[in-house]
Amino acid sequence: MLTKRIIPCLDVRNGRVVKGINFQNLRDAGDPAEMAAFYMDEGADELVFLDISASAEGRGTRKDWVLKVAEALFIPFTVGGGISTPEEAREIIALGADKISLNTAAVNNPSLIGDCARLLGRQGVVLAVDAKATGEGKWEVYTSGGRTATGMDVLEWIREGVRRGCGEILLTSMDRDGVKGGYDTELNALAASAVSVPLIASGGAGSAEHILEAFRKGSDGALAASIFHYGEVRIGELKEWLSERGIPVRKRS
Amino acid sequence: MIAVVDYQVGNMGNVRRAFESFGEEVLLALRPEQLTEKVSLAVLPGVGAFGPASESLFSTGWAERLRKWHGEGRPLLGICLGMQLLCEEGHEDGKWPGLGLIPGAILPLQARKIPHMGWNSVDWTGSPADFTPSLQSGEYFYFVHSYALFDSSGAAGTTTLEGRTFTSMVLRGRTAGFQFHPERSGTAGLSLLKETADYLRRGDL
Numbered sequence: 431m432l433t434k435r436i437i438p439c440l441d442v443r444n445g446r447v448v449k450g451i452n453f454q455n456l457r458d459a460g461d462p463a464e465m466a467a468f469y470m471d472e473g474a475d476e477l478v479f480l481d482i483s484a485s486a487e488g489r490g491t492r493k494d495w496v497l498k499v500a501e502a503l504f505i506p507f508t509v510g511g512g513i514s515t516p517e518e519a520r521e522i523i524a525l526g527a528d529k530i531s532l533n534t535a536a537v538n539n540p541s542l543i544g545d546c547a548r549l550l551g552r553q554g555v556v557l558a559v560d561a562k563a564t565g566e567g568k569w570e571v572y573t574s575g576g577r578t579a580t581g582m583d584v585l586e587w588i589r590e591g592v593r594r595g596c597g598e599i600l601l602t603s604m605d606r607d608g609v610k611g612g613y614d615t616e617l618n619a620l621a622a623s624a625v626s627v628p629l630i631a632s633g634g635a636g637s638a639e640h641i642l643e644a645f646r647k648g649s650d651g652a653l654a655a656s657i658f659h660y661g662e663v664r665i666g667e668l669k670e671w672l673s674e675r676g677i678p679v680r681k682r683s
Numbered sequence: 684m685i686a687v688v689d690y691q692v693g694n695m696g697n698v699r700r701a702f703e704s705f706g707e708e709v710l711l712a713l714r715p716e717q718l719t720e721k722v723s724l725a726v727l728p729g730v731g732a733f734g735p736a737s738e739s740l741f742s743t744g745w746a747e748r749l750r751k752w753h754g755e756g757r758p759l760l761g762i763c764l765g766m767q768l769l770c771e772e773g774h775e776d777g778k779w780p781g782l783g784l785i786p787g788a789i790l791p792l793q794a795r796k797i798p799h800m801g802w803n804s805v806d807w808t809g810s811p812a813d814f815t816p817s818l819q820s821g822e823y824f825y826f827v828h829s830y831a832l833f834d835s836s837g838a839a840g841t842t843t844l845e846g847r848t849f850t851s852m853v854l855r856g857r858t859a860g861f862q863f864h865p866e867r868s869g870t871a872g873l874s875l876l877k878e879t880a881d882y883l884r885r886g887d888l
Contacts, residue, residue, distance in 0.1 A: 551731040
């Protein structure tokens, strides 16, 4: 049976993981490759790395750390943040990443989605969308790390993204992000039924219950950062707990 | 030495690193002539669409070389699209020839969510009888694909998606294929990859 995926997310700035990870057995909580190996051993199903470097110079180290992560990992990982050309996307895949995610650049230039899909295959292209609630059952797409409103409707945009060739949607609720009050399950449920590709819920995970709720409302994967980084929820225990509640998960053999 | 066939379809690095993780020496073979007597196992990886990959194999001489290799009874392993290319034909954006070393055609998956992306379980069929993986039936492996082999005549492992069962591992003689990515399936994947590579290179056949 296809299982639901638990996906820790790591923000990388200038080649270093920010907001470190609070575990004692780590030598260097800022090293992307060491974090990657740690989460693989914890039982993560895949990892997402978002490069939040503000400048091209900051992203200059990306080639190095993506390769080191690829060398450390035998589970899939996605790299996103600042990718704006098919060539950049191909370079990241060639280094060993399984998927790239597009966000702002795809909004500015929607044909980038199809261009990347033709080059890498649909399965390698994730459309990342930052959503802000604007009213009853309405969400607007924001770009540039949540700074720029686009006037675009989230559900329409993800449908267009799938039509253009993305193989997965990573949907972040800006209203919930960092609040730890739970995912925006209404948004995720609507999005999951709006498209025929897997949906990863993001923004708001504060507990195992929130992840259970996301899966019950149709998300295929649950992405979270701080609850894993600070050890509030350990992945092995989380999966046991989800499994007892009827959610198919991959448990360690 | 293991030769990973590099026919410019996807990233070969992860496959190479997986074999190296258990001490194998790996050659990334860019040309068919590099498949020499020194090679104990040829690996055909691949990511992307069937058509362009098939064209690439047939236009570069790799198809002919791999068929001859197979005809000599030498070990051959396909991964993901590489497994699909071992079959007779692929029905993805038209009909394309495969190498014809495994019976059956590659057909679209029928499911609500496509691609089939994530960790799914594999059940061993018990065939061939002398292939006895140490991992239990039901172990999880990482899948990413939209097409699959439904012919079960060479099936060593099967997987079910939304009620439909397909062949997720084939094994006939010294030819094997995984629809999933053992190189992305953590310790279980590495273990199966090693055992399969050893089985394909076993002394007696």
